[in-house]
Amino acid sequence: SQTIHQWPATLVQPVGSPLSLECTVEGTSNPNLYWYRQAAGRGLQLLFYSVGIGQISSEVPQNLSASRPQDRQFILSSKKLLLSDSGFYLCAWNGNGFYGYTFGSGTRLTVV
């Protein structure tokens, strides 16, 4: 069966520090991978998506970047965090987009 792992679960980082959040998927190949950010229990905003290794599309201009070094690995990064980067970050995957996503358990990032 397919599983998705996202870590860490919580992170407190000072302003100006770097960030690396990792997401890996098991039990499938060539998944579409997504990074979303969610504000305080509300809807999700798509940050990045990837349809293959090294292929990254950005949805909104921001202080973050994403990379896909392996088929089932998706990384969200920042060189220097801002206070506004605080939020709940979710990784997700699907096979064809039509029938729904499987989400990771999320990372709560607090920038102080």
Add this chain to the structure above:
Amino acid sequence: TQLLEQSPQFLSIQEGENLTVYCNSSSVFSSLQWYRQEPGEGPVLLVTVVTGGEVKKLKRLTFQFGDARKDSSLHITAAQTGDTGLYLCAGVGGTSYGKLTFGQGTILTVHP
């Protein structure tokens, strides 16, 4: 840009009552999904509807996709305290690599 308007934003009811959550758009979606999310966790897929006019039932939950595939509703019969959570609708457009557009969510609280 495809937008999904979800209403109401907040719903507070007593156990045993019925409720309906609406998801509306001016855009056509190839499929529409409903998710439920608990605090501190990722959303979990409840259902996907793909055909205009489609109705799906999941125990006490009834999901409907509008004939024109622009809107959807979630009806819960005889709500239970375990139904408490954030409900999100999300749509897949025609040429979007499976990217989901999310509504802003409905926070449902069911009181005993």
